[in-house]
């Protein structure tokens with residue numbers, strides 16, 4: 086009987102889960118699934134290793150009042166009662182914020198939990214859900230080793246200048262710095278880059294993680310040297326519902342002259358802006374690409390314009406560019422976004438192979454392009470499973 090690692094990725098309204106074999110990285114998970122609609126109408130879906138959908142009553146009776154802890158407890162009961170070809174021997178969690186302290190995955194104990202609690206104010210929309218999941222598991226299985234993997238950790242290698250805001254020094258000293266996020270995705274891509282680029286993998290690479298949340302990471306020797314997100318996951322690129330970088334003076338204006346309070350500004354920036362706000366139609370790139378409405382097209386154009394600007398700024402941090410990697414929902418699937426972004430980068434030596442791009446090939450640059458352009462699917466859960474294997 087093999088050992089299995091339970092991988093949990095608790096977001097604000099969803100919990101993704103998987104059971105990965107504890108031995109032999111690269112093997113397929115025995116189970117993957119998601120609880121969605123948390124806080125409104127929770128739904129459950131899961132598939133086994135063969136891709137079959139598993140019909141279950143795991144959430145029977147759960148409604149809008151069921152919180153992350155209650156849903157994780159139900160999930161755990163279901164998992165422990167099932168036959169998955171192995172026994173759960175560890176749990177690995179995606180935790181958004183590791184602050185300045187955690188520069189890699191860590192085995193969770195009471196001291197670590199205390200440190201993670203203290204980081205809640207830095208990620209109030211995300212951190213509490215991961216901590217609730219960790220606690221729910223510890224309550225049911227106190228002996229089970231649990232590992233935390235941080236979205237911020239990959240960026241801790243950045244030079245000090247890349248992390249500083251131009252704010253008074255005492256604010257930087259107390260932790261108001263650029264942390265960066267999507268680190269598990271960047272870690273995964275950094276790990277597989279040599280398979281695609283050989284020795285060039287250690288050169289100057291920009292990874293564009295374009296999903297609902299979107300950011301970019303500049304890597305040298307496969308380590309992060311700069312990234313587009315900052316103190317929060319709001320900075321940088323335009324996203325599905327988030328504004329990305331914005332003149333901070335706008336925020337002062339909205340509060341002084343438009344009567345918005347802090348909560349309203351938060352809602353505006355986190356959930357009413359981005360593709361959704363500019364198009365007035367949807368936060369989903371597929372809907373916008375399918376729409377004939379000029380506002381949809383303007384939202385796509387702004388998304389791509391801003392992405393090209395951000396990428397160019399990161400190329401300056403790298404002092405040149407050898408390769409671009411597109412990943413995550415939009416990066417992996419949108420031929421149009423990749424085309425529009427790359428069209429603005431010919432001055433950097435980027436030449437796109439249109440046919441390869443339309444075919445979503447692994448390499449979508451022409452053979453004589455000075456910059457390699459790749460499409461690589463990311464796998465954040467594989468990184469969590471690997472970290473748990475390593476630490477336990």
Ligand code: ADP
Pocket residue numbers: 295296297298325368369370371374413414415418419420
């Ligand atoms: P999350 O940040 O929630 O993990 P994903 O990485 O799954 O997001 O990306 C979700 C986004 O990917 C969706 O908003 C959708 O716009 C986009 N997407 C997925 N498939 C396609 C596609 N075939 N064409 C264009 N966009 C797509």
